[in-house]
Amino acid sequence: MIKIGETYLENCPAPAKLNLFLHVTGRRDDGYHLLESAFQLLDHSDLLHFKLRSDGQILRTNDVPGVPQESDLVIRAAKLLQRHSGSQLGAEITLDKKLPMGGGLGGGSSDAATTLIALNRLWNSKLSRQQLMELGLKLGADVPFFLFGQNAFAQGIGEALTPLQTPDCWYVVIEPGVSAPTAAIFSSKALTRNSPSIKVSDFQRYPQGTWKNDLQSVAIQLFPEILAALDWLNAYGTAKMTGSGSCVFCACDSEETANQILKNVPKKPHSWNAWKAKTLHQHPLANWLAD
Template sequence: MTVSSLKNCPAPAKLNLFLHVTGQRSDGYHLLESAFQLIDHVDLLHFSLRDDAKIIRTNELAGVPAETDLVVRAARLLQVHTSSKLGAEITLDKKLPMGGGLGGGSSDAATTLIALNRLWETDLSRQQLMQLGLQLGADVPFFLFGQNAFAQGIGEKLTPLITPDCWYVVIEPGVSVPTQAIFSSKALTRNSSSIKVSDFQQYPKGNWRNDLQSVAIQLFPEILVAIDWLNKYGNARMTGSGSCVFCACSSEDAANEILKDIPGELQDWTAWKAKALNEHPLTNWLG
């Protein structure tokens, strides 16, 4: 039986448990190594089938025209790639902050590919969707990979990774960081030593870092304020290109206690707790 709609499709956030920049390709793309961790803080997307091939985003998003939205671009890319004559109405319930380093836009695009591959019955495999997703951005294949991963290359070379079962406190310090400003900085470290997956398995004992953090805090001192405050409770650091910062907690109760301690005068902060996920919530929809 043909499905006419898919509601409440989650697009989870990710944390970079570490992020090293190991080089730069001749085309300008940076070579990275990172540990990607899925968490249970999500955007929700809703899809309704159309038979006229139109792709329509039904709601407005501040600062994101529909034509440039990764969700719309993902839908059109799948449509062209599969020669589908079907369309969709898409509503995005946006919870993840933009410019936060949580991969929200990439995750939204991945969930769009997963959901429309099912709704349109185009039957692409997980690997085919990952190859398609790479055209939209280097983080998109991870969210299609379906589980936590050790990433190499520009982020597209993925190895399954066992990560700690824990809670995190995440703070958005009231600023949005443009990724391009970080990667174009002359101050960015681009020669970190390469590591192996096995090197990371000692986490969280290792002194892991994010090479993008030092550049981000120069441009946005608000990030450093959040890191310094959160460092009282654990090894706090920035995720992705910022602005969100996080630290691991031993339990949900420990995370709750940290959230209670946030000073009232820091009104620009948005903070929440998040549970580590082992796999993408829609992994069963992937072939």
């Protein structure tokens, strides 16, 4: 449960997302890829805790393996908001990391978005949702989605967002034990960049249709562990990879079905971590965002 005080905010969720599909439709002159995707929020989250400082310092209080403090998106987001708002206040930030890095679940971007939302409130900076989204885009293409506050159909480089109604369901997600670097996937010569554009209405008519992730074929060539997880999960439905990998997922019609799949996940020879999550229709902190 989120705890709110004048000088602290505790247990602030940074939820995972799934890309229900991901098409690469082109590439801009500056190298950024043009995408279309459907973003789905899940009730599986990192947790962040914030404590107000009056001296302007921004500090992370705990170690996060593989993420030096100076390059952490959480710290970068806090400093960006501090500069933009002119706040003289600071914060101590603790990050309880549950979402895997290089998993395609948007963990780092979600952490950054939650930091912007929470410190905007704690510092009383009074930036609007749109202002925070514009700041978030400077940190990464997925950050604006988590500030948008609800599931979305994404276009452009991921920043052009349209509200999207998605069905209630459960998902089984498998972390296949590898981290897929986004840059390696997008820079691959094997990546096609000419998928035909679709409309929001096309996806809403057939949300579980034949939509694919264009990055998946590249990722499974580089990481056979992803292919092994997809092959196994396909026995229970249509399995797909999310984002640029490495996590794969499958929709379930009930929690009971998800539990049954989890019971069958092989423990060897793979080093998989599997879990279930329910769909969310809005970000847990959406009410903290002012239009």
